[in-house]
Amino acid sequence: MPNSSASENKRSKDSVANVLIVAVSLCLVCSLLVSTAAVRLKPIQERNKEVDRKINILNAAGLYDEARDIDELFEQVEVRVVDLSTGKFVDYIDPQSYDLVKVLKDPELSQPVAADEDIARIRRQEKYALVYLVMEGDDIENFILPVRGAGLYSTLYGFLALKADGATIQGLSFYEQGETPGLGGEIVNPKWRAKWQDKRVYDRTGVTRIEVVKGPIDSSKPEAIHQVDAIAGATLTSRGVNNLMRFWLGDSGYKAMLEQVSSREG
């Protein structure tokens, strides 16, 4: 008799209803745990993203120092919004709430790039761009400009830092790219990045001259000041970098702003 009651008890535990109750309860507990973790971790993730963005911006200008507090370092940086068509800074867009992903979906704030002008292959461009100015008192010491464009396999996102003259490169860094490690991925290699330093992006008449070239650069030639060695075995990614630099430094990019606010002579 006790045996038959034990087996009935076991059967009732294995019933479909019981299995469903256990499965649903487990799902509820797990989803509660996951959503609590997601809500709790969100501010930490947002903060990490913010710190990462600041490190990348400072890195482009060679100003990042891991021994110092990032927010303190960033105090020397002024974030401004520039109207790319006029080159003028605007105050009616808040740089703190600027979100490029949203801007590129908004027809009021961005527009398609005509195919014959789209050398960086970005397809859509913001009308107002976020720029970072490293200040020394009232003077602009460095311009740190967001740049992007197609590589071979991915869109390359980076920051170009220019000196106060708005024409000499302080540094170039890429913080997001999906090129092949060891080939196109070498655009993040400090050795290749160092080749950009002190190169001049415009000639004396203001024409965009910076270019990535395949093969050795003859440093005795005057054009060497505008030239950077392509990455061996990654000519196509290098060409992508060439094209994005020329796009963002040209008439569709930051040229109007740089002509107006840099300390360049003549």
Ligand SMILES: Cc1cc2nc3c(=O)[nH]c(=O)nc-3n(C[C@H](O)[C@H](O)[C@H](O)COP(=O)(O)O)c2cc1C
């Ligand atoms: C698996 C694989 C991955 C490659 N990845 C890249 C890359 O990320 N960037 C690039 O420019 N070329 C890459 N290439 C090489 C290109 O196909 C092309 O050969 C190269 O850009 C030409 O550069 P070179 O003239 O300096 O040899 C890759 C080739 C292979 C087979």
